Amino acid sequence: MKEERNGSAIATPFQQAPKNQTPRPLIRTIDAIALVIGIIVGAGIFRTPSIVAAHTGSAELFLCIWLLGGVISLVGALCYAELSTTFPNTGGDYHFLMRAFGNRFAFLFAWARLSIIQTGSIALLAYIVGDYVSQLYPIGAYSSALFAALVVITLTAINMLGVRFGTGTQNLLFAVEFLGILSVVLVGLFAHPSPERLSVLPLASENNTSIGLALVFVLLTFGGWNEAGYISAELKAGSRKMVWVLAISILATTMLYLLVNWAFLHALGIERIAASDAVGIDLMRVTFGEAGVFLIGILVVMATLTSINATIFTGARTNYAVGRDFKVLSGLGKWNLKTSSPINALMVQCVIALALIGLGAFTRDGFQSMVDFTAPVFWFFFLATGISLFVLRKREPEAVRPFRVPLYPLTPIIFCGACAYLLYSSLAYTGIGALVGVAVLALGMLFFFAIR
Template sequence: MSETSTGFKREIKLFDAVMLVAGSMIGSGIFIVSADIARSVGSPGYLLLVWALTGLMTLAGALSYGELTSLMPRAGGQYVYLRESYGPMVAFLYGWTLFLVIQSGTIAAVAVAFAKFTGVLVPWFSEDHILLDLGFLKLTTVQLLAISSIILLTLVNQQGVRNGKFIQNIFGSTKIIALFALIGFGLLLGTNAEVMELNFTDMWNAQTVSTEPVSGTPFRTPLQGWALMVGIGTAMIGSLFSSDAWNNIGFSGDEIVNPKRTIVLSMAIGTAVVTLLYILINVVYLTILPLEGYKAGADVMARGIQFASNDRVATAVAEVIGGSTATIAIAVLIMISTFGCNNGVILSAPRVYYTMAKDGLFFTNMAKLNKNAVPGVALTFQCVWACILCMSGKYGDLLDYVIFAVLLFYILTIAGIFILRRTMPDAPRPYKAIGYPVLPALYIAMASFICIILLIYKPAYSWPGLILVGVGIPVYYFFKNKFQKIAD
């Protein structure tokens, strides 16, 4: 295929971009992680505060990040911004971690979530239904469906960005409408005056909750001062990951119509809509289920939000509202949500690997576009690795390990605004970060605080991630020596 500049086709318009932002952000997290947050902070007020702070941080990041997208609206997004701010090694370490764990691990985790909730409708899909057992490796029907969904979405996106955006528009708009409908039905039909009095009378009595391993008896420890700040910081891990992928639209810069305007607007609209949805959904949770509960509780009300079965708070809420019928409806909603989320992630990330290969820092074949003007080889590599992670079952551990690294790369990227204003002062910036320098500094401060908390109090969530990133340094020199002359 002959290429003009990059060879990409500009097919993504504003609505498509908003659906990519919002659709990639909303996966399965909002239906699950509120349980862990409720155990970490132990009060309705602080549960809502965690989601509000997450929304503020995400919006601050998106509104700041927009300056970089308008300055360099090219394929590769964050990789390109890091390369121009810090040089190729830092950019490669980001791309390496993105491929190895962040995006591929997310694809695997979201695909497995899709398959698990499909099991609510079709019980044949179960983690207990083992198709193959080699001792060191097991294949369940859930893994089989997860892998099949990854392969299907990869094949769809191999056919061109128009196909990928069509899937995203359908599934993205459907789940947003369905979530607003869930909020409406919950507030109209599910509110419980006794639960509301219980949750909202004393909203700010923060306490962390753990359970005795044998009896399951909860231990509630009051949180004040620095302990409360630590509790909020660690609780935000889940909510931040549930709100992640807002920046993925930047990866497709060369495929976006009027990218200097569209990327900024889509991130602002998409993150605002998702933030509003997330806060309202948690309000619904608190009007239907008591926050406090017991792991050994006999029913959903006794278990509460804190100990909803398998942390599936949304499913517990549905059971209260409409029994088994509503539970099935929630399962379908989560299936739609996870399928659409994975389509957005699968579509976006290969543009980074394509750009890395163009720079001579990844496999040479990844720098090629197929006949449909998409990075077909990069899509295939991503598919294979995500499927391997599905088979291994280790994607969850890997994602835990890189939480710190993800935040670190966001900090470096937003800090790049300050660097590029100094090193590229005359470059055209159709959009400049709102509230500069305060808003970008606010994001950096909030993200840095969470990183410090992780380093001190959650070393299992920080040091392994740094090691994974560090392993990329010798890999960088290997790729540079092997492929850079070919790229040049």
């Protein structure tokens, strides 16, 4: 079979989805922006500033690293904007890798996303909510896992009701999260904790300056903007608006991160930030006491719920795409026209995420282990997507490109270099978890050959 796209033909050895089971353009531009920012801005902004501060040592360098993270993310977003506007598809990265490297590599990515990247992220985020809620309402030894599972089931059910329910929930969560973060910024900039309260917070004894390591955590905090590629085919205004969705999302997130970190600096100072394990909690504790700790806990939960909902929404799109392309997995490729959602893909994603949550219930160090498990695989495929821009420029030069990444090839080279560095860093700082991730990838390739 041949697929015609923008005047070029490429070989496609997969099945064609029925027209009545394909996505419809129902997502508004504002919904897409809220979705992308919601994925990026999660609980990480309340944890990583202390790690970044410990590896910078000065307020000026601390803020510059966060700005640099936004610049690198914007460079990557420009690369994704060209791919998304030229080849709009619900599969996102999966579709770009399919066109550039073939169905085997794309299947491997879809397998990794289903079994490692996306479901692992959902489980980790759900555990953050479970841990916070179980502190307020403990219901037993496994209360964190039970609350985490309840979150995943509830948000999956909401997204199964339809795209309007999913995006509506996202907009509501995003609004609450934004107001909460804005309140933290105002507290940090305008409240003046007493010296007595500040004195109870420890000061960092020494700073081990490491710009590279600091940047790793900053870029991890910026992670998630690439999820925009999975909704490019569902934008009401057309895929060309994806450029604005990505640009506005990255710029807004960068400004928000700079404001939050400026507020932390103003209220606590670089030494106290570097010594903190939970800088947001420390800020609210020295300002409002234990009542402030409760409020920041609620904010962290809302921020995490926003990220979980958006991750569930976009993650199911890859599962749908691989089910659409591979006949033996056609159950995943069913698109419910009434709700405009991939119900089967959402259900399978939910089951795997629940299995990972169950695993975490019996291995309480599972949070860090799963970070090790997911990070190298994530950055490997991120790098591959950046390389696909070069491949598709050469392979399909006649394709209509509504947006071309500026300063080509310098811009994508910078992006690929950043991804390669983060891939190296994630392998250098992880242990057996990375090997387990590679083993799961190998299992995916064996599965592919088995189903051909």
